[in-house]
Amino acid sequence: MAPAETMAGLAEAELPKVRGAMDRRLLDELWRQSSGSNWGLEREEFDQILMSAGAAFNFGLESGVNATFRQQSEFFRVLRLDDLVLSRACATGNENAWQHFIAQYRQPLIRAAIAITKNEMLGRDLADQLYAELFGVNTREGERRCPLLSYCGRGSLMGWLRTTLAQRHVDHLRRSRRLKSLDEPLNEIELPATDVTLQTSAAELSQLERAIEQALLKRGAEERFLLAAYFLDGLTLLQIARALGVHEATVSRKLRRAIERTRKQVLMNLERSGMSRRAAKEALDADPRDLDMNLKKLLQHSQSEAFKEQAVL
Numbered sequence: 001m002a003p004a005e006t007m008a009g010l011a012e013a014e015l016p017k018v019r020g021a022m023d024r025r026l027l028d029e030l031w032r033q034s035s036g037s038n039w040g041l042e043r044e045e046f047d048q049i050l051m052s053a054g055a056a057f058n059f060g061l062e063s064g065v066n067a068t069f070r071q072q073s074e075f076f077r078v079l080r081l082d083d084l085v086l087s088r089a090c091a092t093g094n095e096n097a098w099q100h101f102i103a104q105y106r107q108p109l110i111r112a113a114i115a116i117t118k119n120e121m122l123g124r125d126l127a128d129q130l131y132a133e134l135f136g137v138n139t140r141e142g143e144r145r146c147p148l149l150s151y152c153g154r155g156s157l158m159g160w161l162r163t164t165l166a167q168r169h170v171d172h173l174r175r176s177r178r179l180k181s182l183d184e185p186l187n188e189i190e191l192p193a194t195d196v197t198l199q200t201s202a203a204e205l206s207q208l209e210r211a212i213e214q215a216l217l218k219r220g221a222e223e224r225f226l227l228a229a230y231f232l233d234g235l236t237l238l239q240i241a242r243a244l245g246v247h248e249a250t251v252s253r254k255l256r257r258a259i260e261r262t263r264k265q266v267l268m269n270l271e272r273s274g275m276s277r278r279a280a281k282e283a284l285d286a287d288p289r290d291l292d293m294n295l296k297k298l299l300q301h302s303q304s305e306a307f308k309e310q311a312v313l
Contacts, residue, residue, distance in 0.1 A: 026073055034081040039089030039097040049088050050076055053152040070248065074237050077252060084153035090134070091146040098135075105161060106131070108282055112162045116169050126172070130165055158282070208283045211269035215262050223258035230255055 027047055036046045059067035059075040067075070089097035109131065114123030133147050151160045216224065229235045229243075237255070241248040263284070270280035 026076070030076060030081060034085045036085040036089075039085060039094045039100075041085055041089055045088075046085065049084065050079075053079060053084065053154075056152050057154065070236075070238055073252075077237075077256065079153035080156055081153065083157035084151070087148040087151045087157055091148040105158065108158060108278075109161055109165070112158075113165050113169075116162075116166050126165060126169055130161075130168055207270060207273045207275065208266075211266045211273065214269050215265035218265055219258060219262060222254065223261070226251065226255045226258050227262070 027050075030050065031043060031046055034046065036043075041049075054067070054072060054075055057075070058065065059072050061067055061071060086097055086101060090101050110124055110127045113127035113130070114120050117123045117126055130147075135146070147164065151157060216227075219227070226240065229240050230237075235243075237248050237251050240255075241251045244251070266284065267277075267280050270283055271277060275283065
């Protein structure tokens with residue numbers, strides 16, 4: 001398959017140069033954390049992918065606000081790097097990346113489409129149409145164009161795929177509606193909301209809730225404090241570091257470790273409850289709004305004093 005679009009072919013204006021604008025050590029660290037080399041990405045391509053993702057969302061800041069180095073670092077550290085480099089490698093036509101994508105997402109994509117359309121045949125057709133788009137069949141201004149180029153690593157790739165499926169379904173229904181008589185009431189055709197996602201069953205949600213609760217209870221006081229401060233209270237890494245009197249890098253390292261440990265523990269708990277590994281991973285992509293949990297209560301017993309650390313890394 002010919003590459004959908006190489007990074008080298010993108011306009012320089014869309015991909016600002018990274019060198020000199022960011023700490024090389026941070027780029028090195030993020031590169032090591034990613035699986036970019038597995039899919040044939042060059043280091044310079046990886047750096048430019050990061051900066052294009054940052055530019056697309058202005059590093060999570062309001063439009064017109066210039067991001068500081070710390071704000072850029074915080075933005076990059078929460079990106080789903082493995083999902084991001086996989087999507088870009090697929091978009092550029094890497095065969096190994098596509099094989100991995102098919103094995104990982106083909107069946108979940110079909111199940112999500114069936115859930116959205118509430119019809120197996122329509123769902124499979126919807127999934128096939130999106131898959132054809134992802135594979136780069138569509139063209140724009142004479143060039144093959146892959147929708148995966150619009151995924152920027154904020155949130156899981158599976159979540160992005162579900163949202164894209166839902167939007168394609170809405171677009172299809174609207175096109176169908178225009179073909180009907182103008183005298184027919186619009187409300188006779190029900191259009192789903194644009195944020196339709198695969199609905200996790202009540203039983204799976206219950207399992208997920210228990211798995212998360214057990215995982216959080218196993219976390220130490222400092223890890224619970226970090227998770228609560230960052231995700232529930234909305235504090236930045238710098239704000240947490242200043243409150244605790246430690247270096248920002250210490251907070252970043254410990255928070256990342258807490259997230260990884262919690263995720264692994266949740267997966268383990270789900271598997272112990274009888275889920276397969278794949279089903280457990282899919283359950284983690286459930287919409288948080290569907291969970292009946294008081295995370296604040298689970299994390300409120302953490303003590304910041306346990307995290308006091310004077311060493312500056």
